[in-house]
Amino acid sequence: MLPLHERSFRSRKTTMETEGQHRKSILALSTWLLSFCFVHLLCLDFTVAEREEWYTAFVNITYVDPATSELRTEKTECGRYGEHSPKRDAKGVLVLPAAPLDRQACDPNTRFAVPAQAGAWVALIARGNCTYKDKIRHAAAHNASAVVIFNVGSTNTNDTITMPHPGR
Numbered sequence: 001m002l003p004l005h006e007r008s009f010r011s012r013k014t015t016m017e018t019e020g021q022h023r024k025s026i027l028a029l030s031t032w033l034l035s036f037c038f039v040h041l042l043c044l045d046f047t048v049a050e051r052e053e054w055y056t057a058f059v060n061i062t063y064v065d066p067a068t069s070e071l072r073t074e075k076t077e078c079g080r081y082g083e084h085s086p087k088r089d090a091k092g093v094l095v096l097p098a099a100p101l102d103r104q105a106c107d108p109n110t111r112f113a114v115p116a117q118a119g120a121w122v123a124l125i126a127r128g129n130c131t132y133k134d135k136i137r138h139a140a141a142h143n144a145s146a147v148v149i150f151n152v153g154s155t156n157t158n159d160t161i162t163m164p165h166p167g168r
Helices: 003-041 132-140
Strands: 056-064 071-080 092-097 121-126 148-149
Touching: 121 132, 132 148
Parallel strands: 092 121, 121 148
Antiparallel strands: 056 071
């Protein structure tokens, strides 16, 4: 048997070796975790998620059925108010641009086939070739009460979007 002072030394040496190995393991694990977190941090997308929020436009259409000559009314929630549009009711006769080539109303000189004595009227304009803002301005310059912009050639005929058109 070893003298007491030698046993204590060996016991202490074994404890120190075990503590050293433990510290190395903790250091290695900490380094790995830090590296792992850093790599994931680099992969994160810091873009701000936009809220998808809109105001539904309840659309009521009254027309004379050409087949039966009966007055018909259709109601739907298929529309949305533009992102920067006033959120208020509008009504009037639905009017297309007078010339088929102007159906997108991108030209400020676009004319609308507004019937005489129509009073309030709503411009029906095809989407495309210029900004929503331009389409709205051109129709408003001819005193349209409102503007409805519809999709042309969309892959989904029921594709409804909220139009961004900042400014006036």
